[in-house]
Each structure stands twice: as structure tokens, then as C-alpha cells.
Amino acid sequence: QEAKTEEAPAAPVDEKIVIGFSQIGAESGWRTAETESIKKTCEEDPMIELKFSDAQQKQENQIKAIRTFIAQGVDAIALAPVVESGWETVFTEAKDAGIPIILLDRMAAVDESLYTTFIGSDFIEEGRRAAQYVIDTFGPDAEVNIVELQGTVGASAATDRQKGFADAIKDYSGYKIIKSQSGDFTRAKGKEVMEAFLKSDGDKIDVLYAHNDDMALGAVQAIEEYGLQPGKDIIIVGVDGVKDAFQAIADGKYNCTVECNPNLGPQLVQAVKDLKAGKTLEKWIKSDEDVYFGQKAIDALPTRTY
Ligand code: GYE
Numbered sequence: 001q002e003a004k005t006e007e008a009p010a011a012p013v014d015e016k017i018v019i020g021f022s023q024i025g026a027e028s029g030w031r032t033a034e035t036e037s038i039k040k041t042c043e044e045d046p047m048i049e050l051k052f053s054d055a056q057q058k059q060e061n062q063i064k065a066i067r068t069f070i071a072q073g074v075d076a077i078a079l080a081p082v083v084e085s086g087w088e089t090v091f092t093e094a095k096d097a098g099i100p101i102i103l104l105d106r107m108a109a110v111d112e113s114l115y116t117t118f119i120g121s122d123f124i125e126e127g128r129r130a131a132q133y134v135i136d137t138f139g140p141d142a143e144v145n146i147v148e149l150q151g152t153v154g155a156s157a158a159t160d161r162q163k164g165f166a167d168a169i170k171d172y173s174g175y176k177i178i179k180s181q182s183g184d185f186t187r188a189k190g191k192e193v194m195e196a197f198l199k200s201d202g203d204k205i206d207v208l209y210a211h212n213d214d215m216a217l218g219a220v221q222a223i224e225e226y227g228l229q230p231g232k233d234i235i236i237v238g239v240d241g242v243k244d245a246f247q248a249i250a251d252g253k254y255n256c257t258v259e260c261n262p263n264l265g266p267q268l269v270q271a272v273k274d275l276k277a278g279k280t281l282e283k284w285i286k287s288d289e290d291v292y293f294g295q296k297a298i299d300a301l302p303t304r305t306y
Pocket of ligand 1: 027028029030031105106157185211212213214239240260
């Protein structure tokens with residue numbers, strides 16, 4: 001008697017790939033653009049379901065969100081870590097649950113085995129590029145007093161933008177950072193700290209270097225209110241490449257923005273699909289970026305997407 005062949009099991013219903021994303025908050029134009037890019041890419045992709053959580057700038061909220069994602073059994077956890085340190089425990093919990101962690105836009109200081117990939121920019125290089133603009137503008141032998149607006153304390157985007165800039169000017173003895181303080185990546189804080197810089201150092205300041213455009217745009221207001229001309233009396237250099245910075249360059253109030261790409265949605269979704277397909281991801285998926293000043297910035301203004 002012939003053995004009965006068993007009926008093949010019904011093919012599994014196509015299940016969506018679920019991504020849990022813990023976002024930092026909405027402190028800058030850059031971050032809003034990143035959130036939009038991720039939401040839009042996931043919404044438009046029938047294979048993806050996004051669970052979005054806003055941490056309102058608090059690491060403890062991000063840790064809670066990650067634990068919720070683990071409990072929900074998502075397929076991948078994407079995280080923009082507000083600060084670099086303090087992630088070992090919760091990343092280990094994700095690893096034990098077999099859920100990959102994808103770092104988005106900022107780094108976490110953990111062992112490489114605790115995350116799958118970092119999708120984002122080279123912040124040290126951005127700092128160097130900002131410094132190079134200043135050196136090209138004033139020349140290597142000039143005396144240049146620089147004030148610096150740092151991003152969020154402990155964030156990789158702040159630490160590395162500071163480092164890259166400092167490294168690049170260290171061989172030019174006339175270049176000095178006379179004040180450096182955090183403006184927390186926000187416009188309001190950037191303005192407030194710049195007001196204090198102006199109060200103490202007023203007419204000595206040649207350059208403002210800000211770790212993002214929002215803080216620099218806040219500083220532009222402070223400089224105008226102080227009675228100086230931003231972009232002329234004080235050279236303004238920011239990072240991100242948000243549209244408002246391009247507009248300010250066109251208005252003659254701003255000098256240079258070092259681009260940092262927030263449109264990371266497509267790369268995130270691709271990375272998650274690749275993981276699902278069993279592929280090994282590169283440890284660092286880098287963005288291609290440029291530096292904008294002068295006519296090049298004015299020409300690019302109409303095509304800026306964020
Ligand atoms: O430059 C800044 C934002 O992490 C790269 O965070 C990001 C930075 C960005 O708030 O504007």
C-alpha cells in the first residue's frame with residue numbers, strides 16, 4: 001500500500017515586517033525631516049509596519065520604548081540614541097530576544113556585537129569640513145576668534161563635530177575657540193547662549209561654529225539684536241543643510257552649512273529587508289554629503305528637500 005503523501009502546508013500569509021523606531025524628539029529641522037522620511041518610507045511600503053515612539057529628549061524614555069518593542073516581538077529595533085553611553089543593558093536584552101538593533105543617525109558607545117549596523121554620517125568629517133571652510137575664508141596665518149555652540153551633551157553628533165573641528169584647526173596657531181557651550185541643538189538655546197557669548201566677548205568674535213543649523217539660526221537672531229551683521233561681522237558656519245540655512249545664505253546672513261543627510265528612511269527599510277533575507281549588513285552605512293556656501297548654496301536652495 002502506498003504511503004499517503006501529506007498535503008503541503010498552506011503557504012504562510014505574507015506577514016508585514018515590523019520595525020520599532022525610538023526617535024529622540026523634535027529638537028531641530030533636521031530631526032523633523034528624519035522622522036518624516038522614516039514615516040513616509042514605511043507608510044508607502046506594503047511590506048513594512050512602523051511602531052513609532054518619541055522620547056522627548058530622554059534616554060529613559062528610549063530605554064522604555066526598546067523594552068516595549070522587545071515585548072511586542074518586533075522584527076527590528078531602530079534607535080537614534082540621544083546620548084552615546086548607557087545602552088549595554090537594554091541592547092543585551094534585545095540581543096537575547098533575537099531582535100536586531102539598528103543605530104540611526106547617532107552612535108552608541110557599545111561593543112560592536114550589540115548592534116547590527118549604524119546608518120548615518122561621519123560627524124568628525126563634518127567638523128573638519130566646517131573648519132576647512134573657516135581656514136579657507138581667513139587664510140592659514142590669520143588670527144581668528146571662534147565661538148562654538150555644541151549640540152546635546154554626550155551625543156555623538158556633538159562630541160565628534162567638536163573633535164573634527166578642533167583637530168582641523170590645531171595646526172593654525174591664530175585660530176582659537178574662545179567660548180564653547182551647549183545649545184542643545186535647538187534654535188531657542190542657540191540664541192540664548194549666543195547672547196551670553198556676545199555679552200562677554202562682543203566685538204572679539206570672528207566666527208560662530210554651531211553643531212547644527214538650528215542653533216546657528218538662533219544665534220543669527222541674537223547677533224542682529226546685538227547690533228552686528230551675521231554673515232559679515234561674524235562668519236556663521238553650521239551643520240545639517242536645512243533649507244532655512246540656505247535661505248539665510250541667500251539673504252547674506254549666513255555663510256556655510258555642512259550637509260548631513262536626514263532622509264534615512266529608504267536606507268533603514270532596505271537594511272531591515274536585507275536582514276530578513278538573511279544578508280549581512282555593513283557595520284556602517286554612510287551617507288554621501290556636501291558642503292554649501294556662496295553661489296552654490298543659492299543655486300541649491302530651490303531643490304532642498306528639508
Ligand atoms: O545634526 C541635529 C539633530 O543626530 C545628526 O541631531 C543628528 C543631529 C542633527 O538634532 O540637528
